[in-house]
Amino acid sequence: MLKVENVHFSYGDRTVLRGVSLDVEPGEVRVILGPNGSGKSTLLRIVAGILRPDRGRVVIDGEDVTDRPPEDRRVGYVPQHPTLFPHLTVKDNITYSLRNGRGDPDQLDELVEMLELGEHLDRRPDELSGGYQSRVALARALFSDPRVLLLDEPLSDVDLAAKRDLVKRFRRALRRSDAPALYVTHDPWEAERVGDSYTVLLDGRSVDADTVDEALERLRRGAPVGEGS
Ligand SMILES: Nc1ncnc2c1ncn2[C@@H]1O[C@H](COP(=O)(O)OP(=O)(O)OP(=O)(O)O)[C@@H](O)[C@H]1O
Numbered sequence: 001m002l003k004v005e006n007v008h009f010s011y012g013d014r015t016v017l018r019g020v021s022l023d024v025e026p027g028e029v030r031v032i033l034g035p036n037g038s039g040k041s042t043l044l045r046i047v048a049g050i051l052r053p054d055r056g057r058v059v060i061d062g063e064d065v066t067d068r069p070p071e072d073r074r075v076g077y078v079p080q081h082p083t084l085f086p087h088l089t090v091k092d093n094i095t096y097s098l099r100n101g102r103g104d105p106d107q108l109d110e111l112v113e114m115l116e117l118g119e120h121l122d123r124r125p126d127e128l129s130g131g132y133q134s135r136v137a138l139a140r141a142l143f144s145d146p147r148v149l150l151l152d153e154p155l156s157d158v159d160l161a162a163k164r165d166l167v168k169r170f171r172r173a174l175r176r177s178d179a180p181a182l183y184v185t186h187d188p189w190e191a192e193r194v195g196d197s198y199t200v201l202l203d204g205r206s207v208d209a210d211t212v213d214e215a216l217e218r219l220r221r222g223a224p225v226g227e228g229s
């Protein structure tokens with residue numbers, strides 16, 4: 001499971017997180033909601049190991065990984081604007097982790113089928129639409145056999161019609177994985193369909209919610225003074 005404990009983070013003198021905590025069980029998808037600039041992507045970068053918190057801990061499967069570099073964490077990370085390897089085919093992008101000894105080649109067919117990537121395996125990323133690039137980024141993260149999955153607005157480049165179908169496919173793919181997942185989105189419709197639980201980031205603090213409506217209500221009201229840590 002994933003635990004984020006009382007994480008604080010500043011970029012120079014700009015404080016972004018001031019006491020963020022959350023738990024995610026194996027197989028659970030926790031949706032992170034919050035206004036622009038509230039620190040959602042920063043939080044994911046901290047869990048991925050790209051940024052180090054000023055205070056607090058990140059614990060994966062009972063192991064404190066706060067001081068471990070990204071490559072030692074086995075985290076599957078789909079950044080807000082994912083970059084695929086432009087010179088590699090879709091198939092080689094998805095199975096990239098094999099180069100580092102991670103991932104099960106037998107899993108490829110299932111992922112490709114679930115995300116409907118079969119016709120695109122030999123293409124290069126720049127021949128794909130944004131929605132298909134999102135699918136490849138997710139497939140690559142899932143293929144690497146991660147202990148934690150981080151998805152930062154993975155469907156923000158996808159048109160509404162395609163999104164209906166893709167949300168279902170993403171949901172199924174995440175369900176199939178045992179890894180706890182953090183999923184950032186601004187879209188309540190998407191949040192409701194993909195999430196098991198919700199955390200709102202407001203004024204640098206985290207507040208958990210059981211439903212999207214409760215989370216949105218939290219966002220509307222803003223953070224009461226003194227709320228949080
Ligand atoms: N590398 C950086 N250096 C300095 N400040 C940064 C850096 N990255 C982000 N920030 C600032 O930190 C704050 C949080 O940024 P972050 O990207 O985590 O927000 P977010 O919640 O993901 O926003 P959005 O919804 O727009 O994606 C913002 O005020 C942003 O300007």
Ligand SMILES: [Mg+2]
Pocket residue numbers: 040041042080152
């Ligand atoms: Mg962001």
